[in-house]
Amino acid sequence: MPLKQRLTFTLIMCIGMGSLMSLLGMGLSMGWSPRVFHAFWLSVLPTIAFAFVFNLLIASNIASLLIKLGTHHLTDQLLIRKRTGQIRGWAMILVMCFTMSTRALIMNGTLTHLTLVQFISEFLVSLTLAYIVRGSLVKPIARKLTAPLAVGTH
Template identity: 50%
Template sequence: MNSKQRLLFSITMTTIMASVMSWLGMAKSTGINLAFWRAYATSILPTLAFAIMWNVLVASNVAKLMIKLGTRKLTDEAEIITRSGTIRSWTMISVMCFTMSTLALVVNGELFAMTPVTFILAFFGDFTMAFFVRGMFVMPLVKRMVLGTPKTVQIISEEEAEENVEAAAE
């Protein structure tokens, strides 16, 4: 991806992930009712603003640093590209999940009432949920939205291929 696509991808990914994860976290803790919808409506715009700014200014720079450190001894370009994608993916989800779940705990006044063990357990619960939501729903949707639909590959026999070549030559 070029820089423009990566920025668009990051902003789209952050917007959808923050929206979905906020919705799931609030629904899990309060249930879905009128108060839930009011709270979600009033909190979503500040959440999105913080998430996008944090992603662009902090998480992406942490990912760049981790990629630099994680690929410094590699020489094969294909391996560097593969490892860079893996490092970026894990770094972004880790930094964003830790930051956003901690922010939610601070805003709700729950962080300082937690023990370190309950904080760690809460983080891993949020991280697991974010990992599956991102992998199963959000990432495929964002890739399709930003990068476009992949072209379908049509498998044809050798004879059909020769006929197509002959027809194109005529």
């Protein structure tokens, strides 16, 4: 994927996932009320900015390292591309979900009050929601919006 397309795709993913997951998380933990929407509007831009910068500087580098480790023994280019996509997809959702859900728990002041089992449970709920939201809504939209940027780059 060309750099312009990758940056646009990443930005769309961060906007979609950051806003939808924040709204879902707040709504599920606080109940659906005007207070939730007020808190959401106050936090959505910093959340998206943090997700975008974290994705570019840390999560993508972790994914690249895992791809390097997971494909170093392969020689078939088709298999390498397939494995790369799988590793990148899982690495990004795991790293981003863990980071963003932990960040939310820290910002709400609830992280220190959770047991390890509660923390793992919270993460698994977040991961399940993120997987559904990413696969059914955000990723298809991001692919559709960035497809024109790939025209003529092959």
